Amino acid sequence: MKSYDKLNNSIEKSGSILCVGLDADIDKLPLGVERNLEGLLSFNREIISACAISASSFKINFAFYEQYGVNGFDVLLKTIEEIPKDKFIIADAKRGDIGNTSKAYAKSAFDFFNADSITVSPYMGSDSIIPFLEYKDKMVFILALTSNPGSADFQRLVSDGEPLYKHVIKKSISFGSTDSIGFVVGATHPEELEDIRQMIPENYLLIPGVGTQGGDIEAIIKANNNCPAIINVSRDVIYSSSGENYAEKASEKAEFYKKRFSNE
C-alpha cells in the first residue's frame, strides 16, 4: 500500500490527526523504568501501546536515538518494530545531501528502518530531495516554515517578493506527485499557515510545535481549514507523568489532543 493511502486510512480509522513524537530521553524516563536503553525501549513500547488508539501516526526523531550511539540505533529499529502496522511512521531525520548521498539516506530510512516517510531539509535543492521521492510508495515532508525561533533567520528572507519558505514550496511541488510530497509548517505560525493552505490545499502538512513549544491549537486548526495534515506532539504526551502511571497519563493526553485537533 502507498504510504499516502496508509496515512489516509489511519486517520480515518483512528479519527485522529494526532502524531505522537517518540523523543527518546533516558533522563526523562518516569519512575519504575530503568534509566538505560532497555528501559527506554520498554517505555516506548508502553507509550506506543497506550497512545495507538488516539493517534494516526508516530514520529521518530532520529537525533534522540543517535545520541546514544550504535545501541541507540538498535533501540530506534526495535521501537519502529513495536508500532502497529496500520500506523503511519515518520522518520524525523531532516536529511539532505548531494544526490548519491541522499540516495543512501533514503535507503536507510525506507529500506532499513521501514519508515513510511521522512523529513528532508531543502537547503541543497532539487537533487538533494529527488532521491527520496524515487521511492514512489513513500512520502517526503520537506521543511518549509519550521516551528523554532531560528525559522526567522533564513526561511523568511524575501526574494522576488516572497519569503524563502514559499520558494521552497513552489519549487518542491514540481519534484513529484501531491500524494508523495508534504511540508513541515510549525504550529507557531498560524497566519502563514493560512496563506500556505491557499497555495497548497491538497498536500499533507506535518505540523509540529504544539505542547512544549507553545503553538496555539485553535488558531492552527482554523488556519489549516480542514486540509490534509497531521499535528505532532512529543514531550507533552509521552512525558506527561513522571510517575508509575505514565502510560495511563500519556494515553489520556493523547486522547485529549485527538479531541482538540478534531474540534470535538
Added chain:
Amino acid sequence: MKSYDKLNNSIEKSGSILCVGLDADIDKLPLGVERNLEGLLSFNREIISACAISASSFKINFAFYEQYGVNGFDVLLKTIEEIPKDKFIIADAKRGDIGNTSKAYAKSAFDFFNADSITVSPYMGSDSIIPFLEYKDKMVFILALTSNPGSADFQRLVSDGEPLYKHVIKKSISFGSTDSIGFVVGATHPEELEDIRQMIPENYLLIPGVGTQGGDIEAIIKANNNCPAIINVSRDVIYSSSGENYAEKASEKAEFYKKRFSNE
C-alpha cells in the same frame, strides 16, 4: 586540544590540505575484499593507513554507513577509531533541527563518535546551529554554497541584494568564534569562492566537489588565495583501483592531490 589547533597542526605536519572522504559502498569494494560490512571495515582500515601520510583530515559521510542500518553505524564507529589520533575528523552528517534536537545530534557526533567537527545545514537558523557550537573545542562547518547542481535552487536566491548563501555566512559568523565556525563551499563555484574569501578570509572552508564532481582544482586554489581550507576528495581517491592494488593506488592518488593542492 581544540579541534581548530588540531587541524592547523595536522595540515602543518602533513603539508597537506587534502581531506579524504570515506564514502562507504560495499558494491564498489575492490577485488580481494569481501563484499560485506567486515570487508568494508577492512577496506577503510587499509585506505586510512595508505592515505594518512598525504592527508590532514578524513571525512566520514554518515549516510553511507546509515544505509547499512545498525551494523553500518558500528562500522562507522570502528572506522573513526582506525583514524590516527593526530588527523582531523569531520562527521559529514549535515544535521540541524530545533534546539533540543540539535543538542542530541551534537552529542552523537562529538561525545559518541568523537569527531572533531560536523557539517550542519543552516535552513532552520540560529537555534539549530548554536547547540553544536556549545562544544567550544569542536568545529562546525555550516553549508553555504554546496557543490551540487541543486545549490542553484535556493542558495542563490537574492534577498536585499545578496544571495541566501551570503546571508547564511554573515549571520552565522555571529554565532561563535572564527576558530569554531567554518563553511562548506563547493569546488564547482570558483568565482563565488573568490568573493567568499574576501568576506571571510580567516574562517576555515571545507571544499568538496573535486574529483568525480569535476571541480577545477587550479581555479579553486587560486580563488582560495591561501586562506584556511581543506579540500575533500572521496570516490576518486578511495576507489581509484578496483584491483587488489587498491591501497597502493589510493595512496598514490592521495599524494597526487596533496601536491596539486599545494601547487607543487
